[in-house]
Amino acid sequence: MSIDLSTVRRIANLARIEVAEEELPPLATELNKILAFVEQLEAVNTDDVQPLTSVVDAQLPQRVDEVTDGGYPDRVLANAPHAEHGFFTVPKVIE
Amino acid sequence: MTALTDLTIVEARAGLTAGEFSARELTQAYIDAMTAARGLNAYIAETPDHALAQADAADQAIRAGTAGPLAGIPLGIKDLFCTEGVHSQASSKMLDGFKPAYESTVTSNLWRDGAVMLGKLSMDEFAMGSSNETSYAGAVINPWRAQGSDQNLVPGGSSGGSSAAVAAHIAAGATGTDTGGSIRQPAAFTGTVGIKPTYGRCSRWGIISYASSLDQAGPIARTVRDAALMLGSMAGYDPKDSTSINRPVPNYRAALTGDIRGLKVGIPKEYRPDTLPPEIQKLWDQGVAWLKDGGAEIREVSLPHTQYALATYYIVAPAEASSNLARYDGVRYGLRVNGSNLNDMYAKSRGAGFGGEVKRRILIGTYVLSAGYYDAYYLKAQKVRSLIARDFATAFQDVDVLLTPTAPSAAFAVGETTDPISMYLNDVFTVPASLAGLPAMSVPTGLSSTGLPLGLQLIGRVFDEETVLNVGSVIERAAKFTARPTSWWRA
Numbered sequence: 001m002s003i004d005l006s007t008v009r010r011i012a013n014l015a016r017i018e019v020a021e022e023e024l025p026p027l028a029t030e031l032n033k034i035l036a037f038v039e040q041l042e043a044v045n046t047d048d049v050q051p052l053t054s055v056v057d058a059q060l061p062q063r064v065d066e067v068t069d070g071g072y073p074d075r076v077l078a079n080a081p082h083a084e085h086g087f088f089t090v091p092k093v094i095e
Numbered sequence: 096m097t098a099l100t101d102l103t104i105v106e107a108r109a110g111l112t113a114g115e116f117s118a119r120e121l122t123q124a125y126i127d128a129m130t131a132a133r134g135l136n137a138y139i140a141e142t143p144d145h146a147l148a149q150a151d152a153a154d155q156a157i158r159a160g161t162a163g164p165l166a167g168i169p170l171g172i173k174d175l176f177c178t179e180g181v182h183s184q185a186s187s188k189m190l191d192g193f194k195p196a197y198e199s200t201v202t203s204n205l206w207r208d209g210a211v212m213l214g215k216l217s218m219d220e221f222a223m224g225s226s227n228e229t230s231y232a233g234a235v236i237n238p239w240r241a242q243g244s245d246q247n248l249v250p251g252g253s254s255g256g257s258s259a260a261v262a263a264h265i266a267a268g269a270t271g272t273d274t275g276g277s278i279r280q281p282a283a284f285t286g287t288v289g290i291k292p293t294y295g296r297c298s299r300w301g302i303i304s305y306a307s308s309l310d311q312a313g314p315i316a317r318t319v320r321d322a323a324l325m326l327g328s329m330a331g332y333d334p335k336d337s338t339s340i341n342r343p344v345p346n347y348r349a350a351l352t353g354d355i356r357g358l359k360v361g362i363p364k365e366y367r368p369d370t371l372p373p374e375i376q377k378l379w380d381q382g383v384a385w386l387k388d389g390g391a392e393i394r395e396v397s398l399p400h401t402q403y404a405l406a407t408y409y410i411v412a413p414a415e416a417s418s419n420l421a422r423y424d425g426v427r428y429g430l431r432v433n434g435s436n437l438n439d440m441y442a443k444s445r446g447a448g449f450g451g452e453v454k455r456r457i458l459i460g461t462y463v464l465s466a467g468y469y470d471a472y473y474l475k476a477q478k479v480r481s482l483i484a485r486d487f488a489t490a491f492q493d494v495d496v497l498l499t500p501t502a503p504s505a506a507f508a509v510g511e512t513t514d515p516i517s518m519y520l521n522d523v524f525t526v527p528a529s530l531a532g533l534p535a536m537s538v539p540t541g542l543s544s545t546g547l548p549l550g551l552q553l554i555g556r557v558f559d560e561e562t563v564l565n566v567g568s569v570i571e572r573a574a575k576f577t578a579r580p581t582s583w584w585r586a
Binding site: 003007008011012013014015016017018019027030031033034035037038039040041042044046049050051052053054055056057058060061063072075076078079080081082088090091092093 | 192194308405421424431446447457472478482514530
């Protein structure tokens with residue numbers, strides 16, 4: 001499998017990373033090299049093998065569903081590039 | 096008289112307890128050394144005032160008899176750990192200006208035990224790299240140089256600031272994190288000790304995520320004993336991390352008996368590629384001989400899927416990274432670049448904030464998780480990962496610990512390795528244990544023909560850091576690794 005420029009453009013859009021047109025060809029070359037490298041896994045027989053879901057045999061713990069944290073919007077917003085009236089702010093999303 | 100910065104953590108603790116010097120004096124000595132070593136670019140943020148305040152508190156605790164096991168010990172903290180009110184950017188422009196309102200569990204544990212923070216240590220951006228050249232603050236320089244050369248070498252990565260600082264004696268010890276070798280390979284490149292404990296031993300809470308099923312914190316230190324002491328403080332159950340393991344932390348220092356009689360040590364034959372440099376093979380053979388002398392029994396074992404570990408890793412880790420790094424949206428923290436609409440703002444912020452290697456991994460991860468490719472890449476990789484884990488489980492039915500080289504070479508020059516795949520090959524011996532979640536440690540054992548440090552790796556059973564540390568202490572004692580870089584960097 002080899003990815004072309006339009007595929008790089010598509011995944012960059014999916015990943016929400018702006019990539020300039022002139023950066024697309026070298027990026028496609030690098031990504032194809034990496035994909036060619038990982039495609040060696042096709043040689044491994046994985047019939048009847050379950051995918052690994054946890055490296056350590058452990059049950060995920062459960063706890064009572066209750067609020068244990070929060071109530072400090074100032075601290076939550078302290079690192080926001082833009083915040084107003086106790087909210088994060090973003091560019092207008094409705095026309 | 097020995098400089099205070101030349102004392103190991105264990106020696107410094109003894110000196111503090113005996114009142115030979117104060118935590119403030121020790122901390123000031125490290126601050127002076129740190130300031131004089133700015134040419135190494137190891138620290139991305141220095142916190143001397145914070146350090147002296149903690150040192151004064153440690154002095155009080157020592158006088159009051161309430162001192163913790165790390166009271167007054169000056170440490171460097173990898174920039175991946177969130178430290179309250181202090182620079183925590185994973186060496187990325189994406190987290191520009193980020194100062195967390197909370198403290199990571201691992202660093203909280205260190206402060207609980209009295210440790211002192213000298214500052215934050217540089218790293219590969221978001222822990223993605225094996226040379227510490229992808230930090231937005233520029234490459235970290237290895238204190239070691241080849242004999243007769245003044246060429247700058249890399250300190251390994253991603254915990255390269257940590258390894259450089261410990262090797263240069265500008266921190267008594269440092270925290271690191273390891274996803275595919277990021278504690279062990281830098282330790283090998285700098286003549287230091289680095290241990291990645293079992294996945295789940297240290298809480299990941301408050302550590303900026305890269306690949307969550309692999310990320311694990313651990314110490315880089317000058318001796319096995321120091322590493323054992325630090326790990327004992329860093330480890331422990333944390334309800335805030337659902338993958339943290341709820342079992343008691345053993346007394347790691349007590350595990351260092353030096354007695355390995357009857358222990359079965361496995362030598363995986365697949366870790367001997369044709370390209371392995373003869374001097375690394377020789378060092379490995381020497382390690383085998385030392386363990387035999389100590390009374391261990393040596394057995395060859397087979398880990399047949401080893402050759403597929405790197406390819407597996409370079410699907411699983413980018414996939415998890417693409418998901419984890421989706422949180423950097425220019426809205427809640429870090430860099431924001433304005434755009435014509437919300438999507439444009441996301442794309443511009445992320446395009447400007449992430450460096451080249453991070454973008455590559457996010458894009459690969461996005462691709463292997465995208466519709467139509469998930470089964471062929473991600474699911475396939477997770478199945479091969481099962482086989483890799485099974486290889487280890489089978490080997491550990493016959494042996495107690497595995498001995499391998501840590502890295503396929505000594506430290507290389509800054510700017511020397513530019514091809515991503517060649518860079519990935521640095522982790523060929525460390526990635527398999529990461530995929531299986533096993534504890535593994537690098538111990539410095541000798542110098543290359545050009546006078547650069549080389550390390551051997553020990554891999555243990557799940558939760559058995561004690562055997563790894565104990566066997567490591569035997570190798571350390573036999574290797575008598577006392578070489579140090581000349582302090583060419585001192586301003």
